[in-house]
Each structure stands twice: as structure tokens, then as C-alpha cells.
Amino acid sequence: MELINQHTKEIMEGCKERARAAGLSFTDESLEYIVTNRDLIELSPKVMIPTLYDYWVHDVEVLRGKGEYELYPHNPYETVINTRPPISFYNDNNPDWLNVMIFYHVLGHIDFFQNNLYFRHTWEYDFTGQALSDKRVIAKLRAEKGRWVDYIIEFARSIDNLVGYHTELSPLFASPKQHTSSRLDYYFDVFLQVEKKLSVGDFLKEINRYNDFVARLGEEAETSFFAQIEVKYPEFEAHFQKKTGVKHTERRDLLRFLVENSEFLAREENVWMKSILEVIRMTSIFFQPQIRTKIMNEGWASYWHEKLFLQDDRIKGHEVDFARVHAGVTSMPRVGMNPYALGMRLFWFLKEAADAGRTTYDFHRLTDAQERKNYDRGDGTGEDFIFQVRENLCDYLFLKNFIDQDFTNKYNLFVTGKRLDQQRMVWQYYVKSRDARQYRDMCLNTLYHPPNIEIDTEKGEEGALYLIHHFEGKQLVQEYIANTLVGIEYLWGKPVQLETSEAVFSQPSHSHSGPRDEGAEPEITWQRVVYTMKEKVLTRKTL
């Protein structure tokens, strides 16, 4: 790996000036390296982080058949990584005009990394530095503990998708001035919601009631408020006293839960394992926002490379070359998805819509198709709007909020289905729907989504760790359950149970001929099962 030459660096600096002028914001420094195939071989298993810890699996062919991107929530071949300074990688034979385009694309990504709030937790430190010290910790442990270090890495990695990314993120946004007593927190957060199971309406009423107290009584509010509560819920105080003794446990972050609660890991001879778990956990959390903003991030970078490249005076004469490469990157596939194309179109669409004032409440209230079509308030605030979008949203919200019929109609988008024609024994690809809602749901369905697995601290028998998989319409990959649970059992030191749902295929009662019609829904039913891993033996029980 070597730095790009001075000539190319100058081009990059020129790109930075122009990108800043257009409103992007990013740190001054950046590092650009030329990478060879050999470098890539070493970098790609380490997700392009040159200083990532060593692990033997990095050196073997890894089978990634099922759900590759669920298993590896990070892109092994990113061009730019979210470090301080950001590091980006280039082929050594790119012509200058292509570099200009790639630089703009990279700057788009850097702007996104440094301004999108889902990356908030990565802003304060340089991940390569962190990774380097982690790597040293692991190397040192490996010298002492040998292969056991690799087992712990393996077990930790097998649950590194079950980390509380959002719980890590949310405290960063809590206003420091907001200070409430633990009694108040307990009353609103736990007592009303968990114990009393209040409806949302009643809950909001209760909050309003408290706010009235604050408005009327100021400092005294809380005391008088709880004086009333004691009358209303005489049991409240007892509940509160009982709960204050109990340490709050994170229930959706399995790795952290193990670090904090596993008796096995707490033993003196095993404490070293905790640092490995923590390394794996932090690495995973670092990469989480990346996969949750794939469409936005690529769309944003493509939007800007298109816009800025065409304005750049240095590349005159290469418009056709650019058009060819750019079209290759951002053309909508006839069938299939392309995050660059979809994201970029959505940003352009939003900019135009906001320019005309079509993102406003007034517009959304319009029901007349003709009026909607011709609506143009001439706001000209499109760019501001998309800058806000890039700051505040992730892929899920981006797609959910903004894919509408106007968008899918404009770009002629539809949902492609694939079904079996049993008579002719062919798979048919067909236009399943042109409805924007269906298109949106299809898109949302392709997004990264780790299973929602919660720890139930009450349910486990004989100290067993009880995991509940909240079923969301997809079952877990069955072949993986056994080995994953072996790892969790090792780290927990006691048996592990996993409650989940599994598909039961029932034969159709009547044979279909021809394409299945929409109404005849699946012969598939779900049943709840519990897996128990005890002393490395897996048993399965239907609930």
C-alpha cells in the first residue's frame, strides 16, 4: 500500500474545494492509498480495516451461501472507510478523469459518514487506532492462551449480530440538561408501561397531567404528583423499592449481557475472555450504521459525483467516458435492485419535490391528481431538504417515508415476482405489482435485519440462559442453530435455551395447475419450538 502521488493528491484537493463549495462538509485531512491485488487479499477479510485483529478464518475460504449479508453486515470491499482521517483505496491505473469521479463519490461517502446521525458513535475516535490496540490485545492474549483465544473470537463472532446498536446510540442524543429522578423514570418507563400496561392515550394523558403539575408548582411538582399517585396506586412505592435494588440489564444485547452477567466469564481465570467479547462487540457496533444506510449512502455519493463531476471544469472532453461509467453504476436494472440507482433517484426526486414544495403538508393534503401533478410553489429548498434527509434518516426510514406512487411512476418501477408454472415446469418472471406500497414493502424486505432475540432472565431452568426469538415472519437458519448455541453455552457456562418459530410445510390439499393464483396462499404454518443446548447436546421441543 502506498499513497497516491502528488499529482493525484492535487486533484483530490481540488475536488474537496468544489465539494465544500457545494455544501458538503468533512474533515480536512484524508488519506488515499493505491492498492494492489495482493493488498486486497489481505484487506478484504479484514473489511478494509488494515489494523483489524487477526483470526484464522480470515485465511480460509468462507462459505457464505445462505444470507451472506446477514452474516457479514459489512462490506468487504468498500472504497472508503469511516476512520479519522478517512482512508480510501484506489487502483493504480485509473485515468485522471475517472479519479475525479471516484473522488467525488468518496467525498460524498465521507460527508455521509461524518454527518449522518446513525454514525454518531463513530465520530469521536479513529477506528483504525482502536482496532490496532485491540489487535495487540488479542495478539498478546494469543501468546498466553493459545488457541483458546480463537475459540472465544469464534463464539463471540457467532453472536455479533445480536448487539444493542440502538441502545448504544440513544444515550448520545439524550439532552444532558434533562434530569429526572429515578422514581419518575420508573413510574413512566416501567410502572405504567410494563406493570400497568396503559394504553398510549392514557399514558400521554398521564404525562400531560405531570406536565401540568410542573407548570403550576415548579420545584414542588414531583412531590405533590407522587402524593397523588400513592392514593391512586398504593402498591407503587413497594414496586419501586423492589426494583431499585435490581440492576438494569440490557436484554437485547447478548454480547453485553454475557460480559456483565455470565458467572463463567466472571471467574478469575476467564476474565480475559471479556476483553475479547468487548472487542468483537465494539467492532460489530462500529459497522452497524454502514449496512443500515447502504442505499442512502450510495445514493448520496452517486448524487454528488454526478452533480459535481458535470460542473468540474477540469474534465472537459471526458463527458462521454463519464456517461458510460456513470450509467453502468446508476442505471436501474431491468429486474433486480441497485442501491446506487435507487438511492440516487430518490435523492433527485426529493430535491425536485422539495424545490416545488411537494414535501409540505399542504401538498400532501391535496387529493386532486391534476393539481398534484402541476403543483409547484417554487420553494427552491430542495437541496436543504436532502441535506436534512442525509443527516437524520437511515435506509428504513428513507424508503418508508419517501417511496410513493409519484416516485415509482416517474421511474417506471414495479415489483417483479417469480413463480412456478407447474404445467410447463418453468419459473416465470412477471410484473407482480405497480403499487408503490408493494414496491416499498419489497424494498424494506430486502434490508438487513438481524433477528430480534431477547434475553428472558426469569424463564431459564436451572440457571439456563433463555433466549426468545420474536418471530417476524422468517425463521432462523436451522443448520446454524446448533453450533451457535454451543458457543453461547460455553460463554454462559450453563445450558442455553432458544425459543423460536419454525415452518411446517403441509402438502396442498388440491393440486394446482398453471400459475398459482394470488388468493391461494402458502401451505405453510408456524410452530413455536424451544431448542436446548446442554453439555453440547442439542434437543428440540415443540411448544
Add this chain to the structure above:
Amino acid sequence: MAKSDLQNRLTKLQQQGLDPEREKRFRDELEQAEADHNPPAPAQPGPFPGFSRSIYSFQDQAVLQRQERVPNPYTLHFKSLDDLLERDRQREEDGFPRKIKVGKLIKPGKGGKGKVVVVPSTEEEKLIHDPTVRPPGEGGSTGGTGSEEEGDILGEQPVRDTGGEPGAGPGQGEGEGHDLDATAYELGRALTEKFQLPNLREKGKKRSFTRYTYDLTDRNRGSGQVLDKKATLRQIVETNIALGNLPSLEDLDPVRFLIAPKDKVYRVLSPEKDYEPQALVFFVRDYSGSMAGKVTELVVTQHVLIYSWLLFQYGGQVESRFILHDTEAKEVSDFYTYYNSRVAGGTEVASALKLVNEIVAKDHLDADYNIYVFHGTDGDDWDTGGDKALPEIMKILSYASRMGITIAEHSGTQWTEVARYMENSGLLRDKPDLIRMDIMSEDADEARIIEGIKKLIS
């Protein structure tokens, strides 16, 4: 063999008494008697390869810089597969399930030899959603662009044969997209230290199998490792005669000899081809209807392993012939066809063995070659009691250096026909040096397969 002939034979067998389970299997085979054995057509990507492509598979390096994934040259990291296997063995000792799959087979290419490569691979398991569980007949959905109306058909793709059909070739769908010539590890390397062809005899030294041996055989004038005194003296005498320094034989005074540097003759170390006996290996596999599924996979896996080991160990110098049989046997020209041909039809082991004998007799191969026969089957044979097979086996044993029979048993069956008549014949006891039999169940893993090879050829 035509279906009606088979039907006749089945009737005859029934008269002699057949247990119902065997009869059912025979009937199943009969059903498929006329299906063809052609290797499956290569998998079609379909009209829309982008259909199931994840949005996360797009990445800047490929899209912007055309830098595609670089295959990982495993050899760069691991001195040998042995390190990996050692790690895996250690895992078992430490009480964790094995994780490395050695025999991840890659479909051999057509024609060319030396293409059988095996990649050590592993999987990282996590609790993740399974995207493939969906109602039958439903293929998922993705995006698309165009002006078609709802319900319009965009394209079609024939359904690929699956296991339930006449039978799928074992290599199907495995390792697609891997570049065979890429840096994958050759399995043969790992097996080399463990195995040697047994009972190699000196026969018709026409070819060398192994590498060179080094010997001080070549001569060089002027410099070298060891002075050849006799040759040097002769050279000196010649030189001196030419110079007129040796007027008559009576007046010989060696002190007056002039010695030119070039006169010194040395022996130098040089590579010598080491001629060794040559070998011919027959791979014989049952591809009758009953072989559908795992058993075929096992048998071909084992044969691939043997084949790749031979390629590596003997540098491709061992000749291989491939024979497939149902009730009739045929020879195929390359490993690809051998490996991929589909199963169908009835079973008669004798037909294949007979073909082996014919080939050997026709070309008098037994005079020049050490002959090895590896036969893989599920143990089913319409030829009850081995009346036809045993004489052929006796014949083979009269010239072969080793015959190895692999029986991959269907789960639930035990003591198959072939196993029974082999056992009854007493051959296994009488000639343990010449014939070996290995019986494994159909869910044997790779370690078991390698174990089987050891048993067959040790």
C-alpha cells in the same frame, strides 16, 4: 437393457423369493429403466441474473473501479492443509464440533485433467433469518423497471432438475462460480504423505511415474564434483599423442605428459529418470436408479479424492479408465462425464466387472500395467448371490494389484446384496492383499471417506 427384459428378470427373481424391501427398490429402478444417463446440462443463470442479487453485494471497488473480488490464495497463508486439519483435530479434542470442510468439491471441468481441486472451507454460523424458507412454487420478488402492465410475463426459465427427478449429477450446483484454475488447494497434496499405491510390481518399464533421482552419472570436462581418473588418463594420453609427446609405447614417461585443463574428466551430479512400474486405475461406479442422492455423492466424492490424489502423487502418469454401469456397463472418456452422469435403471454389478476384464484382455494391459479397480455402489445387485459377479471378480483378482469395493449403504438398509455375496465368497478373507471392501452409511462425512480410502489402498 430394455424395460421388458428387466421386467422378466424381476419376475424370475420374485419366483426365487425376494424380500419386500429389495423388491420395492428393484421396482423403483425398473420405473426409471429408460431414463437417460446424460450429465445434467450446466445450470442456466436464467434470463435475469440480477433477480436474487442482494443490494449489499454492490460495492464501490467493483462498481466504480472494476476491481472484482480477488480470490484468496490459501497457500499464501497456510503452509499446508495439514495445519488446518491439525487445528480441526484439535477442536475435536477440545470438545467442539469440527469446522473445516476439506472436501468441498469443485465440479471437474470437461476434458482436461488436473482440474480436480479441493478447497478447505469453513462457515461462520450465526442466528440469522433464513431467506429461503417460503411457500413452494413461490420464488420471491425484487424490483424492476419497464412499461409492462401488471401480470405481464417478463421472461421464463426452465426449472432445474432436482433430486426427485430421475436423478441428479452429484456435482450439480456445487462450487459454482469458482475458478477451477484459481489458487485452490490441491487435496492430493494432503493425501500424498498418507497413501501409496499398494502392491506395485515391476511391469513393462515404459514410463516413469515419479520424479528424477540424482546420480553422479554424467561426465564433464574441466570441472565437476568427482575426478574420473580412468577417463582423465585416457584423455591425457590422447592429448599427448596428438601433441607428439608420446613417440613410442616402450618409452613411456608419465612425468613428461602435458596436461591441459580440459583433459580432466569429472563426474557431475545429474538428474536421472527413475523408471518405475506403471499403473492403470479403473474407476467403476454404479449409476442405477437406486443410487439417487447421497450414496452417489459419497461414491463420487471418494473417487474424486482418489483421482486427485493419483494426479498429484503420480503427476498424472497413472492412467485412469472410467466405467459406469446399471445393468449394462459402458466406458466413458473423461472424469467429467463419469462424475456427472445421472442415475437411472437397474443394477448388475457383473456387467461392469466383465467390461473391465474385456478391456484388460483386449489390450493385454495386465502385462504392462499394475491394475487397480475401484468400485463404488450402494450394494444393491439384481444378480442374487453374485452368481455372475463373483467369477468376474475372480478373474480380476488374477491380474489386479488391488481391487477396492466401496459400499455406501442407504440408511435403514444393512447387509446389502453385494456385501453379502462378497462375504460369503470368502474372498475378503482369503486374499486380503488383493481385495478390500469398505462399507459406510450414506451420511458418512469427509473424514470417514478418507478413512475409507485408507482402508481400500493401504
